[in-house]
Amino acid sequence: MPDSEIKNNYEPKIVAFFCNWCTYTAADLAGVSRLKYAPNVRVIRIMCSGRVDPQFILQAFASGADGVLIGGCHPGDCHYSEGNYKMLRRFRLLKRMLKSLGIAEKRLRLEWISASEGEKVKSVINEMVEQLKVLGPLAIPQSLDKINEELKEIPEEEIREEEPAHA
Amino acid sequence: MSDNNNKLNGSPQTNGAAVSNGTPKIGFYVCHCGHNIASQVDVEDVQKFASELPGVAVSRDYKYMCSDPGQELIQKDIKELGLNRIVVASCSPLLHEHTFRTAAEKAGLNPYYFHMVNIRENVSWVHDNKESATKKAKDLTRAAIQRVFFHKALEKKTVPINPDVLIVGGGIAGITAALTIANAGKHVYLVEREPTIGGHMAMFDKTFPTLDCAACILTPKMSAVKSHPHITMWTYSEVEKVDGFVGNYRVQVKRKPRYVNEELCVGCMECIDACIYKEAKYPDEFNQKLSKRKPIYIPFPQATPQVVLFDPETCIDFKSHRCKKTCIEVCDREAIDLKQVPEYKEINVGTVILTTGFKTYDAELSPQYGYGRYPNVYTSLEIERLVNASGPTAGEIINKDGIKPKSVGIIHCVGSRDQKAHKWCSKVCCMYSLKLAHLIKEHTGAQVYNFYIDMRTPGKGYEEFYDKLMTEGVHFVRGRVSEVTDWALVPEEENKLTIRVEDTLIGVVRRVPVDMVVLAVGLEPRVDADDIRRMFNISCSNEGWFLERHPKLAPVSTFTDGIFIAGGCQGPKDIPDSVAQAGAAAAEVLSLISAGSIELEPNTASIMEDHCSGCKSCIPLCPYSAISYIEDSKKAYINEALCKGCGTCVAACPSGSITQNMFDDEQIFSEIDGLLKFAGIELEETEGEHA
Ligand SMILES: Cc1cc2nc3c(=O)[nH]c(=O)nc-3n(C[C@H](O)[C@H](O)[C@H](O)COP(=O)(O)OP(=O)(O)OC[C@H]3O[C@@H](n4cnc5c(N)ncnc54)[C@H](O)[C@@H]3O)c2cc1C
Ligand code: SF4
Ligand code: SF4
Ligand code: FES
Numbered sequence: 001m002p003d004s005e006i007k008n009n010y011e012p013k014i015v016a017f018f019c020n021w022c023t024y025t026a027a028d029l030a031g032v033s034r035l036k037y038a039p040n041v042r043v044i045r046i047m048c049s050g051r052v053d054p055q056f057i058l059q060a061f062a063s064g065a066d067g068v069l070i071g072g073c074h075p076g077d078c079h080y081s082e083g084n085y086k087m088l089r090r091f092r093l094l095k096r097m098l099k100s101l102g103i104a105e106k107r108l109r110l111e112w113i114s115a116s117e118g119e120k121v122k123s124v125i126n127e128m129v130e131q132l133k134v135l136g137p138l139a140i141p142q143s144l145d146k147i148n149e150e151l152k153e154i155p156e157e158e159i160r161e162e163e164p165a166h167a
Numbered sequence: 168m169s170d171n172n173n174k175l176n177g178s179p180q181t182n183g184a185a186v187s188n189g190t191p192k193i194g195f196y197v198c199h200c201g202h203n204i205a206s207q208v209d210v211e212d213v214q215k216f217a218s219e220l221p222g223v224a225v226s227r228d229y230k231y232m233c234s235d236p237g238q239e240l241i242q243k244d245i246k247e248l249g250l251n252r253i254v255v256a257s258c259s260p261l262l263h264e265h266t267f268r269t270a271a272e273k274a275g276l277n278p279y280y281f282h283m284v285n286i287r288e289n290v291s292w293v294h295d296n297k298e299s300a301t302k303k304a305k306d307l308t309r310a311a312i313q314r315v316f317f318h319k320a321l322e323k324k325t326v327p328i329n330p331d332v333l334i335v336g337g338g339i340a341g342i343t344a345a346l347t348i349a350n351a352g353k354h355v356y357l358v359e360r361e362p363t364i365g366g367h368m369a370m371f372d373k374t375f376p377t378l379d380c381a382a383c384i385l386t387p388k389m390s391a392v393k394s395h396p397h398i399t400m401w402t403y404s405e406v407e408k409v410d411g412f413v414g415n416y417r418v419q420v421k422r423k424p425r426y427v428n429e430e431l432c433v434g435c436m437e438c439i440d441a442c443i444y445k446e447a448k449y450p451d452e453f454n455q456k457l458s459k460r461k462p463i464y465i466p467f468p469q470a471t472p473q474v475v476l477f478d479p480e481t482c483i484d485f486k487s488h489r490c491k492k493t494c495i496e497v498c499d500r501e502a503i504d505l506k507q508v509p510e511y512k513e514i515n516v517g518t519v520i521l522t523t524g525f526k527t528y529d530a531e532l533s534p535q536y537g538y539g540r541y542p543n544v545y546t547s548l549e550i551e552r553l554v555n556a557s558g559p560t561a562g563e564i565i566n567k568d569g570i571k572p573k574s575v576g577i578i579h580c581v582g583s584r585d586q587k588a589h590k591w592c593s594k595v596c597c598m599y600s601l602k603l604a605h606l607i608k609e610h611t612g613a614q615v616y617n618f619y620i621d622m623r624t625p626g627k628g629y630e631e632f633y634d635k636l637m638t639e640g641v642h643f644v645r646g647r648v649s650e651v652t653d654w655a656l657v658p659e660e661e662n663k664l665t666i667r668v669e670d671t672l673i674g675v676v677r678r679v680p681v682d683m684v685v686l687a688v689g690l691e692p693r694v695d696a697d698d699i700r701r702m703f704n705i706s707c708s709n710e711g712w713f714l715e716r717h718p719k720l721a722p723v724s725t726f727t728d729g730i731f732i733a734g735g736c737q738g739p740k741d742i743p744d745s746v747a748q749a750g751a752a753a754a755e756v757l758s759l760i761s762a763g764s765i766e767l768e769p770n771t772a773s774i775m776e777d778h779c780s781g782c783k784s785c786i787p788l789c790p791y792s793a794i795s796y797i798e799d800s801k802k803a804y805i806n807e808a809l810c811k812g813c814g815t816c817v818a819a820c821p822s823g824s825i826t827q828n829m830f831d832d833e834q835i836f837s838e839i840d841g842l843l844k845f846a847g848i849e850l851e852e853t854e855g856e857h858a
Contacts, residue, residue, distance in 0.1 A: 115726065
């Protein structure tokens, strides 16, 4: 199949982690408001974006996701004060790591979406699907082993370094 | 976490160790939700698909799963087929998770063996291609089926409810809620920022549609609050800090100094007369700056509490320490204390009601109406004060030059239904404009013109009130006013304000010269609404109103347990609606108090001692300081009573030693796996950006 054809027929798969209090509620609002968005995203509900373990993201890519979207509350709005900040730090770390693995930056996205921003759920998802279509499929399962190896070494020190002492 | 890469190979049943409650026998139920789901998702296809998944003992579709027959279907299967896991694919778990859990529980199954798939809000309502919507519904179903393999029986966590209640904001909503709760014998702390309770209602002379005297119906309630044995009323106070959670909030309240001892002052106001300033010199905020007050003042005669206060910004003694302090000399109760400092109170309450109200739109932001430029353009709130018998003119409606207007134009929708200001309808302005039209006509005999876009008078007795106004000779012009100007084109417009408007009923542009213009300013969220909602950990709508848990079914609840909202802070509302909401919020609070405790999700985290390396990296992460380090065992320990279940520590533990009920790693990994297993196209070629 020529490259362009793959891209045209290709429907990217996105795994999304939405925090219960803001983004999941916003997605419900998008539903209640009957906003239409691309069907490529599959949502996993968690209580807080702070629960998103880097391993979940890597596992999603490893199992064939073309993109991973994390939705949390706006800074200062996290239901648990600062889970979203913890996520943000982890996210930055992960981006660096994905880059070193050759995974395009746009495949991992973190968005702050409040409970009233149904429109934003729609626009973020639609935009991400468009971007992933341009990038084309990511077929990672082959490099899974490599990732697992690297993973074993990275987080332990770096995460600890990244998390500052709690005030 | 190293051994958590448990990609589910083949049938998850093989993961025996992780599976509790015997071999999973899953009942799967997919709901049509009438046409809501069935029109976009091939429900039968999903049902068939699920029936073939490992572990599924029975798969059914039904028109309304949440109905009694739907729930009975599940219960019957649990009993007859011995099901030990239930998955329902229907609407959002935020709506019906509780319903189905309870149904399962009634049939003897631990409710945490249930899981819900959202194929309405997340699928049928947001997609319009049935094929891809159905595929998505199947992926989500598969993820849930895999997930419930790892569900465990859990005990609900219950926390006791401290029966004391905090109410923030002492307008009519806060007053009503406070009295309702206190009358039930529960203790209320009512915190009001201003020196008096009463809110906006205290400023009005009459209230629509019955034209009762606002003071006559409000002040008895204000005094009842003040004297109630179960109400601690803190005016001139603000909440500074909130900690804790439903059942037990710790709150710090700052009591700003009045420089007058509230216990000693009896409100005789002799000090005001004795003030070295013989004339009042400073703008009186309560009177919308239409009159002046002294540095020592009381907002209005019936202010509650009846206690004066100082304005340190204007008092000579605060500036130079050289005042003769005639006020102190005259007070035989020795109530004045210029050395007063802020006082901080710490209280514990189980529940909170926020009734912080609204503010009115700043009319200067719509310059076409000339507010701030032409002295005879007033806001509605200013007219409320002018028309009030205890207001700056003792109820006389006169312009700033002291002359009674012969003609008055009331402009509706200022700041409302306006793309350049607020899009929303402020709901009360048509009605209060009619009220003001009536009062102005009654007080002055002037010709009164109401300029409106649409006349909105839904409410009991409201349309009748409008009808009555029509018979009183008030003029109504339909159309949005484009401008208020003092530019006279004809002699009749000299020395007048001319209102330019297209009268859309007769289709001509009119110029109506008047002596006084009243702007019916809309309602908007308070400036600090965002700070307040953050402090109490609740959400706001895009416009900035406090967000209710459900617009229809939970209008006074929020997403934070134990925090309720009522009145103007939730959206534009008149007094009857504010009072009704306050009553509803009080009922919610009382029902929690009388239950004595609340059940919380058991989604707490715990540490697997054997795995914990004692690295301590989780300890600073917990926002509730629930994690401590046990020196003896050299391991971390989570106090379950403090853990709120965010999962942050779980995600961060480098050795994967922390588990979280309901959101365990293996549950989420199995979901990820289930989502992707049959998802999307199969990739034949693998060329990617990765090395
Ligand atoms: C010009 C005008 C005329 C109206 N006329 C009528 C009428 O005739 N009939 C009718 O039914 N409705 C009328 N309304 C609507 C009416 O004003 C509202 O329905 C009512 O005031 C809502 O009451 P509330 O207690 O929710 O808010 P508010 O009256 O705004 O009271 C809120 C209180 O909370 C306090 N507060 C705010 N923030 C804090 C904080 N952070 N900490 C502590 N305290 C705080 C405020 O100081 C205030 O005392 C009118 C509105 C306007 C603007
Ligand atoms: S993060 Fe906490 S639970 Fe995990 S190993 Fe370190 S101390 Fe133990
Ligand atoms: S889950 Fe959240 S609240 Fe519970 S112990 Fe961990 S960090 Fe603290
Ligand atoms: S609860 Fe939404 S990010 Fe923490």
